[in-house]
Amino acid sequence: MNELQCVGCGVAIQTTDKEGLGYAPPSSLEKEKIICQRCFKLKHYNEVQDVSLTDDDFLKILNEIGRTDSLIVKIVDIFDFNGSWLPGLHRFVGNNPILLIGNKVDLLPKSVKPAKLIQWMKHEAKELGMKPIDVQLVSAGKGHFIKEAVDAIEQYRNGKDVYVVGCTNVGKSTFINRIIKEVAGEEDVITTSHFPGTTLDMIEIPLDDGHDLIDTPGIINHHQMAHFVDKTDLKIITPKKEIKPRVFQLNEEQTLFFGGLGRFDYISGGRRSFTCYLSNELNIHRTKLENADDLYEKHAGDMLQPPDKEGMDEFPELIRYEFSVKEGKMDVVFSGLGWVTINEPGARVAAHVPKGVQVLLRKSLI
Numbered sequence: 001m002n003e004l005q006c007v008g009c010g011v012a013i014q015t016t017d018k019e020g021l022g023y024a025p026p027s028s029l030e031k032e033k034i035i036c037q038r039c040f041k042l043k044h045y046n047e048v049q050d051v052s053l054t055d056d057d058f059l060k061i062l063n064e065i066g067r068t069d070s071l072i073v074k075i076v077d078i079f080d081f082n083g084s085w086l087p088g089l090h091r092f093v094g095n096n097p098i099l100l101i102g103n104k105v106d107l108l109p110k111s112v113k114p115a116k117l118i119q120w121m122k123h124e125a126k127e128l129g130m131k132p133i134d135v136q137l138v139s140a141g142k143g144h145f146i147k148e149a150v151d152a153i154e155q156y157r158n159g160k161d162v163y164v165v166g167c168t169n170v171g172k173s174t175f176i177n178r179i180i181k182e183v184a185g186e187e188d189v190i191t192t193s194h195f196p197g198t199t200l201d202m203i204e205i206p207l208d209d210g211h212d213l214i215d216t217p218g219i220i221n222h223h224q225m226a227h228f229v230d231k232t233d234l235k236i237i238t239p240k241k242e243i244k245p246r247v248f249q250l251n252e253e254q255t256l257f258f259g260g261l262g263r264f265d266y267i268s269g270g271r272r273s274f275t276c277y278l279s280n281e282l283n284i285h286r287t288k289l290e291n292a293d294d295l296y297e298k299h300a301g302d303m304l305q306p307p308d309k310e311g312m313d314e315f316p317e318l319i320r321y322e323f324s325v326k327e328g329k330m331d332v333v334f335s336g337l338g339w340v341t342i343n344e345p346g347a348r349v350a351a352h353v354p355k356g357v358q359v360l361l362r363k364s365l366i
């Protein structure tokens, strides 16, 4: 890579087209570290400029990784484990070993034991057909377990390059920034933001043996809730601090609405409790199952929001999925929104999500 690159997002710098990708004013070329206009706006005004890269562009960038001899660090968002998993990853990594890291552990209740979570991640990874060389848990945002992760990377990379890959928004750049801060003391080198698609090209951070730690653009998972809501609503549904589990004692034929974005029907199984793990800012509304359709019809966008009234126009209809829990403690996952834990077997429930968003039943995480 000889051309000038933005230190924040990796995009190739150009100084002629003000509206185009990678624009930086000509005067900035004299600086030691060049930052593009989009990163500047993100950093200073938290404003995002939409990008004209397509899925194919991103895939092309990532395809190079399969031809390297390197360590792959795959990051998943522990709050949206399945939604941020990236099923096709093996196509990019070739035969390289994968270190799996669950990020954003700070969002889970403190009572959750890290060792148990790692066990759970190993189990899920196996179910999903992946054999990582190791599994770690971190909070890149808060700096928890970073030293452990750095030690693991050092151990497994065997003097090779390290590619940090994953879905958009899982915290790859935050993770690398955190490592840079720990090692070199420099803060916020790479641009991060709560908008998906922040990093635009590979960013190489030199390691002390001549190899690199490489940030990569996240792969977009179009099934994530983040793509169905606008910027304001994204803030509401994205948890920023430790999630306070909300417990509901429900009778049969009762419904919970998560704003207007999701709906959970308890159909049968006797009176029992359900635990909701969602952003603390997201409103939960309880009603009778028989009234739920009407209520959504009348109040989606006002009483049941986000999305707000304006966002409703383009909002896809909710699709219903039914589940019977026959054994164990299970989670009904509303991808990108959170999950509801069914504490005991013997319940029939239904989950409603916008068309295109993933719902699944999994072994309980907590």
Ligand SMILES: Nc1nc2c(ncn2[C@@H]2O[C@H](COP(=O)(O)OP(=O)(O)OP(=O)(O)O)[C@@H](O)[C@H]2O)c(=O)[nH]1
Pocket (backbone or CB within 6 Å): 103, 104, 105, 106, 107, 138, 139, 140, 141, 142, 166, 167, 168, 169, 170, 171, 172, 173, 174, 175, 191, 192, 193, 194, 195, 196, 197, 198, 199, 200, 216, 217, 218, 219, 239, 240, 241
């Ligand atoms: N709560 C919490 N939030 C985090 C953590 N790490 C990252 N985030 C937030 O997650 C969002 C995405 O972070 P980025 O580092 O930009 O994610 P990325 O994977 O590089 O995203 P792309 O470049 O779009 O692929 C930001 O709002 C971060 O502040 C964490 O450990 N805990």
Ligand SMILES: [Mg+2]
Pocket (backbone or CB within 6 Å): 172, 173, 174, 191, 192, 198, 199, 215, 216, 217, 218
């Ligand atoms: Mg990034």
